[in-house]
Amino acid sequence: MTIKRPQWALTLPAALLLLAPFDILASLAMDIYLPIVPAMPVILKTTPAIIQLTLSLYMVMLGLGQVIFGPISDRIGRRPVLLAGAVVFVFASYGAALAESAPVFVALRAAQAIGASAMLVAMFATVRDVYAQKPEGAVIYGLLSSMLAFVPAIGPIAGALIDRQFGWRAIFIALAFLALLATFQAAWRWQETRPNDQAQIRRSAMPILRSLSFWVYTLAFSAGMGSFFVFFSTAPRVLIGQAGYSELSFSLVFSSVALVMIATTRFARRFIETWGVAGCVAWGMALLAAGSLLLGIGQIYAPPSFVSFIVPMWVVAVGIVFTVSVTANGALAEFDDIAGSAVAFYFCVQSLIVSVFGTLVVTVLNGDTAWPVICYAATMAVLVSAGLFLLWVRRDAEPQVKES
Numbered sequence: 001m002t003i004k005r006p007q008w009a010l011t012l013p014a015a016l017l018l019l020a021p022f023d024i025l026a027s028l029a030m031d032i033y034l035p036i037v038p039a040m041p042v043i044l045k046t047t048p049a050i051i052q053l054t055l056s057l058y059m060v061m062l063g064l065g066q067v068i069f070g071p072i073s074d075r076i077g078r079r080p081v082l083l084a085g086a087v088v089f090v091f092a093s094y095g096a097a098l099a100e101s102a103p104v105f106v107a108l109r110a111a112q113a114i115g116a117s118a119m120l121v122a123m124f125a126t127v128r129d130v131y132a133q134k135p136e137g138a139v140i141y142g143l144l145s146s147m148l149a150f151v152p153a154i155g156p157i158a159g160a161l162i163d164r165q166f167g168w169r170a171i172f173i174a175l176a177f178l179a180l181l182a183t184f185q186a187a188w189r190w191q192e193t194r195p196n197d198q199a200q201i202r203r204s205a206m207p208i209l210r211s212l213s214f215w216v217y218t219l220a221f222s223a224g225m226g227s228f229f230v231f232f233s234t235a236p237r238v239l240i241g242q243a244g245y246s247e248l249s250f251s252l253v254f255s256s257v258a259l260v261m262i263a264t265t266r267f268a269r270r271f272i273e274t275w276g277v278a279g280c281v282a283w284g285m286a287l288l289a290a291g292s293l294l295l296g297i298g299q300i301y302a303p304p305s306f307v308s309f310i311v312p313m314w315v316v317a318v319g320i321v322f323t324v325s326v327t328a329n330g331a332l333a334e335f336d337d338i339a340g341s342a343v344a345f346y347f348c349v350q351s352l353i354v355s356v357f358g359t360l361v362v363t364v365l366n367g368d369t370a371w372p373v374i375c376y377a378a379t380m381a382v383l384v385s386a387g388l389f390l391l392w393v394r395r396d397a398e399p400q401v402k403e404s
Helices: 010-029 034-043 050-075 078-098 102-129 135-165 169-189 214-244 249-264 266-302 308-326 327-332 335-364 371-401
Strands: none
Touching: 010 050, 010 078, 010 135, 010 169, 010 214, 034 050, 034 169, 034 249, 050 102, 050 214, 050 266, 050 308, 050 335, 078 102, 078 371, 102 135, 135 169, 135 266, 135 335, 214 266, 214 308, 214 327, 214 335, 214 371, 249 266, 249 308, 266 308, 266 327, 266 371
16 A cells, blocks of 8 residues: 655755754753752752652653654644644743742643653654655754754753743743744644555554563663663752752763763764674663763762762763664564554653653662662663573574474
8 A cells, every 4th residue: 555645845954943843842841950950849848859750750751642642643643743742831831930839840840741742753753754765864863863962961051051040930931932932833834744545554562562672672772861861860969969069060061971972973873883783782781880880989989079970971871872872773673564653662661661760769769879870770781781681592592493
């Protein structure tokens, strides 16, 4: 069956200007908020655990929403899902700026994540619809990824500067304003791209959930992104609360980790060609373990500082890039015929692992120290390495099974 796809009249630069703001805003809503995290318990008269919930709940809703909004966008179209999500994001961001109590603030952060999830699903579905069979697809994915890598570098700096000049509420007003501009642009220019005669076949998700490769590589992605999540959950408390950094100084040293990730990304293709998917993940786990060891040495023998906390995270950052550059290929390789469902489960599962396990280690261990990062990165590195070994054993045994 040949699927007829509506024409996308925009040039590549124009399409990128239309698509990118929604990708960036979904991540910026997390990173721009980091410098004010240590102050929020006092501002909202609550506990650090509740404020931590505003970080982890955002990730949970972002992941769960993709499983919900993906099928909806297949049924009613990309444009209405994107615009609805953008409107929810705008109102939730503005509401968070006006919040006076912790329960209201937490609820609005959850609503903000729901809107962001709808925006992301519709945006990536549109990219698939338009560029799946075109050479421009690799270009636009690469450009979106490159721009998104800058968000952890500039987001906290922007948040610190806005807070210093206008107060913490201005951070969420800025998010609402930027999202409103993107929404107006999309309402004017965003064309519907859902295939006109899309097949309505409902395939089972069970092959995905039964696949060892899917779980190993999804767990590897969770190891990389979760290590970064636990790092930015604890970094403000370690560097601002314990080491005495100012919000701006914190943002600058925090961004150095993101810059290491950006620099490493430039060489990702060479790593993949040399080591393959499994080899890149294995090296990534080794670097996560090595960074955890260095963090442990710094935690035991030195006070919190740039050298004892940030420099080891540079090692972890390189391991994260080695890992997340290839895990989608490893997890989804068997599911070309049900790629949409596989992608949705991939992001949903990793979001749940990161938010649940990441929040657990931050809550149970001392979030004012490096121990949560050490525990998460080291534990996940061991689990993923064991999974890679199982995959190697299974693949090595396959020829023998066929011969028998």
